[in-house]
Amino acid sequence: MAIVLRKTLIFATSLVACVSSAAVATDRVDSCVALTARALGFIRDRHLSDVRIALVRDPNNSQSSEDAAEIRATLGNGLAIANMHLRLIDAPIDRLQSLNDVDVFWVTKGLKEEFGRVAAIANREHAVSVSRDLDCAELNLCVLGVQAEPSVKIILSASAASNAGVAFEPAFRMMVTER
Secondary structure: OHHHHHHHHHHHHHHHHHHHHOOOHHHHHHHHHHHHHHHHOOEOOOOOOEEEEEEEEOOOOHHHHHHHHHHHHHHOOOEEEOOEEEEEEEEEHHHHHHOOOOOEEEEOOOOHHHHHHHHHHHHHHOOEEEEOOOHHHHOOOOOEEEEOOOOOEEEEOHHHHHHHOOOEOHHHHHHOEEO
8 A cells, every 4th residue: 555655646746847847858858767667566466666668659650750759858778767777679569569568668759540559459469559649548548648748647548558568556647537
């Protein structure tokens, strides 16, 4: 119980920090990455320490490429946050099928027509899918939708989480919008 309370307090503090720093584009991406990392700490029955994040992008889509560049600038060659080491794996949409041993599929903006395909692969891997495009979670195709501006919003798709075999602690579910 004490661990869950500690995680809850840390997550709530992250939300407050995110609200206060969401005005700058770099901070917006940093905040989304930090919130996602904190959310991963609330997954039941899994202890993630070395987190492999597949950055799903379409090199032929300018919106996807821009979003990928922003996320890549934040994560670089790896980032230590929330007792985890986040490692980025480049995942062009045409090579997605060959990926395995991935913990998180980060779906870049501009890939709405690919949400279903990414969801199927994330489900196969029992991985969390996340996007800054909230439609992905609203459509129950991403586990998490994370937004830092104009206001902080985290959507948890219970259906997508169930399909991926991912369960979150009740304390986390109380702090986000669950669909």
